Amino acid sequence: xxxxxxxxxxxxxxxxxxxxxxxxxxxxxxxxxxxxxxxxxxxxxxxxxxxxxxxxxxxxxxxxxxxxxxxxxxxxxxxxxxxxxxxxxxxxxxxxxxxxxxxxxxxxxxxxxxxxxxxxxxxxxxxxxxxxxxxxxxxxxxxxxxxxxxxxxxxxxxxxxxxxxxxxxxxxxxxxxxxxxxxxxxxxxxxxxxxxxxxxxxxxxxxxxxxxxxxxxxxxxxxxxxxxxxxxxxxxxxxxxxxxxxxxxxxxxxxxxxxxxxxxxxxxxxxxxxxxxxxxxxxxxxxxxxxxxxxxxxxxxxxxxxxxxxxxxxxxxxxxxxxxxxxxxxxxxxxxxxxxxxxxxxxxxxxxxxxxxxxxxxxxxxxxxxxxxxxxxxxxx
Amino acid sequence: xxxxxxxxxxxxxxxxxxxxxxxxxxxxxxxxxxxxxxxxxxxxxxxxxxxxxxxxxxxxxxxxxxxxxxxxxxxxxxxxxxxxxxxxxxxxxxxxxxxxxxxxxxxxxxxxxxxxxxxxxxxxxxxxxxxxxxxxxxxx
Numbered sequence: 001x002x003x004x005x006x007x008x009x010x011x012x013x014x015x016x017x018x019x020x021x022x023x024x025x026x027x028x029x030x031x032x033x034x035x036x037x038x039x040x041x042x043x044x045x046x047x048x049x050x051x052x053x054x055x056x057x058x059x060x061x062x063x064x065x066x067x068x069x070x071x072x073x074x075x076x077x078x079x080x081x082x083x084x085x086x087x088x089x090x091x092x093x094x095x096x097x098x099x100x101x102x103x104x105x106x107x108x109x110x111x112x113x114x115x116x117x118x119x120x121x122x123x124x125x126x127x128x129x130x131x132x133x134x135x136x137x138x139x140x141x142x143x144x145x146x147x148x149x150x151x152x153x154x155x156x157x158x159x160x161x162x163x164x165x166x167x168x169x170x171x172x173x174x175x176x177x178x179x180x181x182x183x184x185x186x187x188x189x190x191x192x193x194x195x196x197x198x199x200x201x202x203x204x205x206x207x208x209x210x211x212x213x214x215x216x217x218x219x220x221x222x223x224x225x226x227x228x229x230x231x232x233x234x235x236x237x238x239x240x241x242x243x244x245x246x247x248x249x250x251x252x253x254x255x256x257x258x259x260x261x262x263x264x265x266x267x268x269x270x271x272x273x274x275x276x277x278x279x280x281x282x283x284x285x286x287x288x289x290x291x292x293x294x295x296x297x298x299x300x301x302x303x304x305x306x307x308x309x310x311x312x313x314x315x316x317x318x319x320x321x322x323x324x325x326x327x328x329x330x331x332x333x334x335x336x337x338x339x340x341x342x343x344x345x346x347x348x349x350x351x352x353x354x355x356x357x358x359x360x361x362x363x364x365x366x367x368x369x370x371x372x373x374x375x376x377x378x379x380x381x
Numbered sequence: 382x383x384x385x386x387x388x389x390x391x392x393x394x395x396x397x398x399x400x401x402x403x404x405x406x407x408x409x410x411x412x413x414x415x416x417x418x419x420x421x422x423x424x425x426x427x428x429x430x431x432x433x434x435x436x437x438x439x440x441x442x443x444x445x446x447x448x449x450x451x452x453x454x455x456x457x458x459x460x461x462x463x464x465x466x467x468x469x470x471x472x473x474x475x476x477x478x479x480x481x482x483x484x485x486x487x488x489x490x491x492x493x494x495x496x497x498x499x500x501x502x503x504x505x506x507x508x509x510x511x512x513x514x515x516x517x518x519x520x521x
């Protein structure tokens with residue numbers, strides 16, 4: 001099978017765009033990714049379009065109605081917060097399979113403000129606040145408290161994740177916010193669902209990101225190898241059975257399964273990875289994934305954040321983009337935005353937040369329900 | 382409209398003339414227990430091995446969150462709790478009759494299942510509902 005390369009990739013600055021349609025927001029990133037590699041929509045053989053909020057709304061086709069109706073096949077993808085990464089993976093798979101040699105993947109989302117999850121009942125009575133909470137801040141708080149019961153992880157350690165990622169975002173002009181949030185401010189912010197305060201919850205924003213993927217032969221023909229990013233591994237996992245599945249959506253076992261498969265596919269280990277963009281939908285979640293992705297041993301995640309190993313300049317910087325916590329989390333776009341961030345570092349184009357000498361990076365997203373997508377990316381040699 | 386309260390969830394059973402209880406479904410092949418009826422085990426894939434079991438009314442607190450922000454009309458703060466019942470079945474609900482403060486809440490603290498009105502919530506037809514809650518086990 002051919003190797004597949006990202007030749008063009010970009011994202012819009014995340015924000016709130018109530019006056020635009022979802023296809024219009026997606027079209028912006030699509031055009032930017034095409035411009036990044038100097039190709040046109042006519043060069044694309046297929047489109048894989050990820051969006052959650054209008055999953056039945058043919059967003060991909062409507063986007064092409066904005067930027068070029070070539071008649072190419074369009075696959076619309078929905079997979080919770082793994083939507084964008086799943087669209088990217090389908091695009092990658094089509095190139096790997098030899099079906100196409102130049103395709104476009106787009107992730108886009110337009111979001112309201114406020115709590116996600118825990119929706120009202122269609123029959124009977126609403127269960128929110130009666131049988132616990134199904135809101136996302138509470139669900140991820142419960143997952144964090146499971147780590148606390150095992151390893152004594154503290155509220156302060158969870159909060160430090162948010163301090164770090166907000167700091168990183170001050171260096172990223174495409175992040176929703178560029179604001180420092182000191183520890184006392186994070187811990188003193190409105191408590192949403194203990195131990196997650198408001199500043200420990202990801203930001204609901206509108207956004208889009210896109211990538212152009214080519215076969216090795218095509219990338220070379222087009223003369224696009226100098227800035228190309230090799231996809232060393234692309235893995236998608238669902239949640240293997242766990243004893244508390246029915247009451248505690250599982251973000252750990254599917255991440256561990258996907259990570260093991262991704263490292264095997266890439267032929268590398270966690271020590272070979274120079275930076276990670278992982279799914280910090282809540283500060284509690286990031287702590288779990290240090291261990292799930294194998295960058296430290298089980299029980300060491302608290303030490304990692306305490307000692308700054310996961311900060312820019314540390315041993316293995318995590319979420320230097322600002323993460324979902326401050327860059328923002330437009331659900332369907334997040335997976336490709338993470339791929340944009342890692343690619344930008346591998347190209348040495350990340351400016352003041354550049355992870356020096358980055359050669360290989362990993363992206364991770366989790367959609368509750370559950371879906372985990374991991375990509376291992378490397379600068380083309 | 383029913384003259385008796387309805388069950389808030391299908392796995393809460395309200396037998397005539399007896400105490401309400403929680404019902405699980407246990408796989409005869411691998412032993413996994415589920416809330417709610419099913420025909421196939423999602424752990425081992427066995428078919429037609431499921432049988433109804435009465436779940437115990439005691440367990441231990443596994444994990445929790447104290448919820449301060451919820452949807453309009455829902456009283457906060459409250460404790461959203463994951464409880465491991467004594468037979469190993471995991472179940473989620475509100476932990477009540479304890480101050481919602483992390484200082485007061487200990488992992489593995491013994492809890493019991495209690496049954497009460499569903500916080501006054503009624504459906505569109507005006508039916509009242511019976512629900513279940515967890516509370517710290519009264520010391521002997």
